[in-house]
Amino acid sequence: MLVELPDGMLFLTGYAGGLYTKNTGLRQTVPELWKSADRGATWTAVNVGTEADGARGNSDVDLAAGPHGALYLVALTYDPKLAEGTRVSVGVSQNEGRTWRWTTLSRERFDDRPWVAVTPDGAAHVVWSDASGVYHAVSHDHGVTWSRPDRISSKGGSSDLAAGPNGELAARVIPLSAGGARYAANADFVAVSTDGGTTWHKRQVPGQRNWTPAEGTIPRWVEPVAWDRDGDLWMLWTEASGVWLADSADQGSSWTSRRLVTPAGDSLSYFPYLAAGRRGQLAATWFSGAGDELRWETVEIWPRRNGSHLRFALSAPLAIDSWAPSELPSSVPFVRSPAGEYLPVAFAKNGDVIAASPIQDPRANRYGFTFWRFKGSPRSD
Numbered sequence: 541m542l543v544e545l546p547d548g549m550l551f552l553t554g555y556a557g558g559l560y561t562k563n564t565g566l567r568q569t570v571p572e573l574w575k576s577a578d579r580g581a582t583w584t585a586v587n588v589g590t591e592a593d594g595a596r597g598n599s600d601v602d603l604a605a606g607p608h609g610a611l612y613l614v615a616l617t618y619d620p621k622l623a624e625g626t627r628v629s630v631g632v633s634q635n636e637g638r639t640w641r642w643t644t645l646s647r648e649r650f651d652d653r654p655w656v657a658v659t660p661d662g663a664a665h666v667v668w669s670d671a672s673g674v675y676h677a678v679s680h681d682h683g684v685t686w687s688r689p690d691r692i693s694s695k696g697g698s699s700d701l702a703a704g705p706n707g708e709l710a711a712r713v714i715p716l717s718a719g720g721a722r723y724a725a726n727a728d729f730v731a732v733s734t735d736g737g738t739t740w741h742k743r744q745v746p747g748q749r750n751w752t753p754a755e756g757t758i759p760r761w762v763e764p765v766a767w768d769r770d771g772d773l774w775m776l777w778t779e780a781s782g783v784w785l786a787d788s789a790d791q792g793s794s795w796t797s798r799r800l801v802t803p804a805g806d807s808l809s810y811f812p813y814l815a816a817g818r819r820g821q822l823a824a825t826w827f828s829g830a831g832d833e834l835r836w837e838t839v840e841i842w843p844r845r846n847g848s849h850l851r852f853a854l855s856a857p858l859a860i861d862s863w864a865p866s867e868l869p870s871s872v873p874f875v876r877s878p879a880g881e882y883l884p885v886a887f888a889k890n891g892d893v894i895a896a897s898p899i900q901d902p903r904a905n906r907y908g909f910t911f912w913r914f915k916g917s918p919r920s921d
Contacts, residue, residue: 541603543605544604544886551611552583556597570591573588573614589640591904592861593640596627597616601615602655606682610633614656616631622654624718628644630666631785643683644828652670652864656702657703659736662680665701666701671722673693676715676740678736687826695717696727701814706734731743747806760779760810761890762812764882765814780803782802783812807829808828810826814885819842822840822841825895830875837855838855838914853914860877894913
């Protein structure tokens with residue numbers, strides 16, 4: 541995940557991985573975080589604290605920035621020996637990562653996929669899921685205290701969280717939870733709140749999708765949502781027919797769908813992500829293809845307010861510098877890998893689209909990330 545503070549400081553985090561042995565099981569790790577003060581040219585590691593401070597997490601992460609410079613980092617602890625999530629923790633820093641306050645929000649079996657978003661009034665909201673549904677907690681004092689978790693849905697998994705310009709919240713709920721180990725057929729909707737998370741309303745989602753894993757189906761996990769500056773709600777997803785974008789001017793009660801990209805040949809697009817900018821534009825990423833043909837793309841989108849057309853700038857397909865053991869013959873021991881379920885994209889203060897992609901190359905013992913900055917010229921659909 542990637543975020544910029546109001547003063548221009550960039551922060552980036554990712555799946556930290558856990559130290560694990562057969563004898564000791566998981567040896568707890570703390571979340572990993574980097575920052576850049578020079579627009580992403582150089583990066584330094586951030587000390588987020590110790591386990592004793594409550595800084596725990598080695599799996600799913602998210603970042604958010606408050607209007608006055610508060611930085612929020614939420615992290616999941618995953619135990620590979622149990623193949624279960626075990627904890628959701630959230631940390632907040634008021635001084636660009638120099639000191640942190642940590643809170644444990646959940647210690648339930650099958651804790652999974654936490655997200656954090658901050659509304660314009662400075663309230664920080666976190667959602668996550670476990671085997672019993674999707675939960676929400678809020679802090680109105682910059683992370684000093686957090687509300688008791690309330691359940692948004694009694695089933696399903698937390699797939700994304702977005703905050704709108706007037707304090708609206710949208711939580712994407714999907715049938716998969718517990719790292720994909722649980723499936724709830726009817727948990728496929730967007731939950732919308734207009735009162736700070738006190739009440740939530742379920743809205744149907746546009747498009748067609750198959751969440752049950754089967755040969756030839758599209759890989760799915762995160763289905764992102766975003767609010768634009770005018771209060772319209774947007775959603776991005778993929779089908780066999782391509783990459784689709786929909787918007788709603790009535791908080792998810794109705795949707796207008798558009799296809800952004802048509803696939804080339806039998807190539808599938810999957811693992812999308814979506815972000816909204818201060819100037820009303822959107823940015824998205826997704827993967828296409830597989831194996832050595834695996835690529836990722838990013839697009840900046842300028843919606844026209846009459847809703848009839850989009851203007852957009854689509855990048856050239858980009859190779860991913862991440863590799864995993866291959867199921868192909870021994871002559872091809874490694875193939876390109878997404879190394880996760882999406883690539884983060886965001887907007888810098890000057891309107892540039894910024895993104896990050898992982899480097900995972902066991903062949904050369906290379907691990908890290910690449911920071912990207914895009915400038916595009918729009919064209920009409």
